Amino acid sequence: MRKSRLVAATVAVVAALAIAAAGCGGGSSSSSSMPTSAPAASASGSGGASSSSSTAGIPQNNGGDHDADNNGGPSDGDGNI
Amino acid sequence: MATSSRVARAIVAALAVASAAALAACGSSTTSQEVSESSTGAPVQMHAQAFAWLHPTPPPSSWHISTLPNGKAQLAFPAGWRSTVSDPGTRTAAIRPDGGRIAGYLNATPQQGDETLADWSSFRLEHNQEEGDTDVKLVAAAQDLMFRGGHGSCVIDDYRSSSGHQYREIACIVAGTNATTVIVGAAPPQDWHGQSPALERSISAFKT
Numbered sequence: 704m705r706k707s708r709l710v711a712a713t714v715a716v717v718a719a720l721a722i723a724a725a726g727c728g729g730g731s732s733s734s735s736s737m738p739t740s741a742p743a744a745s746a747s748g749s750g751g752a753s754s755s756s757s758t759a760g761i762p763q764n765n766g767g768d769h770d771a772d773n774n775g776g777p778s779d780g781d782g783n784i
Numbered sequence: 785m786a787t788s789s790r791v792a793r794a795i796v797a798a799l800a801v802a803s804a805a806a807l808a809a810c811g812s813s814t815t816s817q818e819v820s821e822s823s824t825g826a827p828v829q830m831h832a833q834a835f836a837w838l839h840p841t842p843p844p845s846s847w848h849i850s851t852l853p854n855g856k857a858q859l860a861f862p863a864g865w866r867s868t869v870s871d872p873g874t875r876t877a878a879i880r881p882d883g884g885r886i887a888g889y890l891n892a893t894p895q896q897g898d899e900t901l902a903d904w905s906s907f908r909l910e911h912n913q914e915e916g917d918t919d920v921k922l923v924a925a926a927q928d929l930m931f932r933g934g935h936g937s938c939v940i941d942d943y944r945s946s947s948g949h950q951y952r953e954i955a956c957i958v959a960g961t962n963a964t965t966v967i968v969g970a971a972p973p974q975d976w977h978g979q980s981p982a983l984e985r986s987i988s989a990f991k992t
Contacts, residue, residue, distance in 0.1 A: 775947025777889040778912050780955065780966030781871060782897025 831924030834940055840932040843989035850875040852892055856963035857992035859892040862982050879979070886949075888971045888979035890986050895957065895964040901927060904937035904957050916946035923952070932991040934960030942973075952976050954983055960992035 843849065843860035850859045853873050861867075861877035870876035870891060879888040899907045905925035913920050923940040936958035944950050953970035967990045969983030 775945045775949060776886055777891075777945070777951050777953060777970035778915060778917060778943070778955075778968065779870060779874060779876065779891040780893030780968045781874070782893075782895065782899040782907070782911060782966070 831940075832926040832929075834924035835926050835929055835938055837984045837988070838929055838931075838938070839988050840930055841988050842932070843985070847986075847989075848877070850877065850892075852894065852965070854894055854963065856894070857892050857960070857965040857967075857990070859890060859967065860986050860989040861890050862986075865890070865982075879982075886972070887975040888982060889951075889969065890983065891966075891968045892990070892992075893966045893968075895966060899957055899966070901935075901937045901957055901959060901964075904955075905939040908939050908955050909941055912941070912943050917943040918946075919944045919950075929956070931956075931958045931960065932989065934958050934992060938987075954980075954987060956987060956990070958990060958992050963992050965990075965992040 844862075846863050847860045848863065848865070848867075850861070850867055851857070852859070852875055859875045859877065862879075865877045865879045865888065868876045868878050871893070874891060874893040876889070876891045878886050878890070881887050897907075897911070899911075904927070905922065909920050909922055920943040921941060923942060925937070925939040927937040929936050929938055936956050938954060938956040940952065940954050942950065942952050950973050951970045952973060953968055955966065955968045957964065957966050967987055969980075969987055971979040971983065
């Protein structure tokens with residue numbers, strides 16, 4: 704009886720260690736993917752591209768819009784990444 | 785039997801200590817990613833005088849006015865500036881004295897993420913860092929600032945973009961009668977003296 708409780712406790716602690724390790728690994732990945740190209744020198748026109756007014760976030764399709772924000776220029780006002 | 789039980793208990797205790805240490809280390813690892821707060825350590829509201837230039841006023845008649853696609857905000861910029869390509873739903877204008885390098889930058893973007901007027905200064909600095917900017921430093925921040933038809937929170941900060949270019953920005957989130965919108969004005973340090981009057985004037989004219 705006592706032995707089974709010890710085994711259960713050991714399993715619980717090992718599980719906690721595994722969860723902690725997984726959490727640490729996930730936290731560091733978000734800051735490693737930064738663009739490296741120079742600020743966009745192109746593009747002058749009559750304003751933004753299309754008139755998407757989605758509330759689900761602005762598409763950051765770098766290769767599509769080539770805006771400065773996605774190319775090392777000043778940060779725009781988009782609150783998403 | 786008693787000895788083996790004591791050994792087992794010791795192993796469990798050791799594992800528990802190791803688990804606690806791992807969790808503690810995991811939590812502390814994020815501090816190196818955190819944005820530095822004011823170098824003076826003063827509460828951000830004490831920097832409100834840094835926004836004394838903000839006087840809600842319509843733009844000069846010679847300026848261009850660009851309306852956001854949602855129709856709920858207007859970005860004003862000087863005649864010498866040009867509209868540039870930006871994300872869908874946003875408006876951006878910039879001045880490039882030599883055709884390439886950005887000397888002045890203005891952008892208006894509808895509120896998109898979790899940003900609020902209450903957490904704006906910390907949100908903005910952390911957001912810039914998450915986007916790959918480095919050396920992000922708070923210069924000033926304030927809340928309850930008056931805009932044309934609304935109120936907002938603003939932050940002034942310095943950062944180095946992922947391409948290595950340094951910028952100072954004024955970034956404000958404004959809650960107006962139509963919408964909540966973010967306006968950003970930025971310029972490299974060497975251009976700040978020359979361009980900041982236009983940035984400040986545009987932000988003073990901002991309407992959402």
